[in-house]
Amino acid sequence: xxxxxxxxxxxxxxxxxxxxxxxxxxxxxxxxxxxxxxxxxxxxxxxxxxxxxxxxxxxxxxxxxxxxxxxxxxxxxxxxxxxxxxxxxxxxxxxxxxxxxxxxxxxx
Amino acid sequence: xxxxxxxxxxxxxxxxxxxxxxxxxxxxxxxxxxxxxxxxxxxxxxxxxxxxxxxxxxxxxxxxxxxxxxxxxxxxxxxxxxxxxxxxxxxxxxxxxxxxxxxxxxxx
DNA sequence: CGTCATATATTCTACAAAGTCGACTATATC
DNA sequence: GATATAGTCGACTTTGTAGAATATATGACG
Numbered sequence: 001x002x003x004x005x006x007x008x009x010x011x012x013x014x015x016x017x018x019x020x021x022x023x024x025x026x027x028x029x030x031x032x033x034x035x036x037x038x039x040x041x042x043x044x045x046x047x048x049x050x051x052x053x054x055x056x057x058x059x060x061x062x063x064x065x066x067x068x069x070x071x072x073x074x075x076x077x078x079x080x081x082x083x084x085x086x087x088x089x090x091x092x093x094x095x096x097x098x099x100x101x102x103x104x105x106x107x108x
Numbered sequence: 109x110x111x112x113x114x115x116x117x118x119x120x121x122x123x124x125x126x127x128x129x130x131x132x133x134x135x136x137x138x139x140x141x142x143x144x145x146x147x148x149x150x151x152x153x154x155x156x157x158x159x160x161x162x163x164x165x166x167x168x169x170x171x172x173x174x175x176x177x178x179x180x181x182x183x184x185x186x187x188x189x190x191x192x193x194x195x196x197x198x199x200x201x202x203x204x205x206x207x208x209x210x211x212x213x214x215x216x
Numbered sequence: 217c218g219t220c221a222t223a224t225a226t227t228c229t230a231c232a233a234a235g236t237c238g239a240c241t242a243t244a245t246c
Numbered sequence: 247g248a249t250a251t252a253g254t255c256g257a258c259t260t261t262g263t264a265g266a267a268t269a270t271a272t273g274a275c276g
Contacts, residue, residue: 094119
């Protein structure tokens with residue numbers, strides 16, 4: 001278990017961490033777009049989320065309808081413990097690979 | 109131009125930065141294995157290196173035979189300017205996504 | 217009310233790109 | 247040729263990608 005995370009999977013999981021209870025398809029896309037300057041269609045985001053769920057790295061639950069002005073209800077996502085571990089493992093790998101490099105490369 | 113880097117592509121490019129002139133298939137594999145605790149076969153490393161070269165993110169040149177004790181000569185790899193930019197872009201995305209998170213998540 | 221215009225959100229289908237590696241090939245030295 | 251070192255091939259799995267279609271909610275209006 002505990003395979004390697006793809007690059008987008010990392011970003012999506014990080015978005016979940018940042019968004020907490022507000023994490024759902026649209027907000028995840030927006031977070032990744034604005035923060036990471038990384039563009040991905042809804043379909044791409046949802047596909048990734050679905051795959052992460054299959055792997056047991058995230059769980060989802062249905063939210064109530066938007067209240068204000070129509071539209072389908074949100075599907076919220078939350079990272080699981082396994083997801084957290086996988087993400088940390090991934091970030092750790094990057095960190096050790098970047099640490100000690102000179103200013104241009106050291107990402108901290 | 110300047111597509112997104114995959115997760116392994118990032119690690120391989122970082123290995124090139126770390127290894128400098130000593131970067132070639134075997135040393136890249138070793139660096140990634142020991143530093144990032146990430147296992148990948150030679151074939152995987154070479155495939156990735158070849159794809160990075162196609163994209164113009166690395167260049168290669170043939171080294172002299174090993175001198176000590178037989179064996180084929182090494183194919184050295186070095187990151188191009190475009191590769192450097194792509195890598196920095198990738199790392200920047202991760203950095204902005206992790207920055208500001210609490211201690212468990214802040215990777216620095 | 218019934219249904220349509222409109223807004224919001226998610227899923228389907230299908231293909232491209234990246235990751236993976238066992239087996240094989242190439243090239244040196246002794 | 248035995249042995250060591252390095253690189254390539256072929257083939258398949260997993261991730262990334264998005265256009266188009268679908269689902270569901272509200273408000274408007276005759």
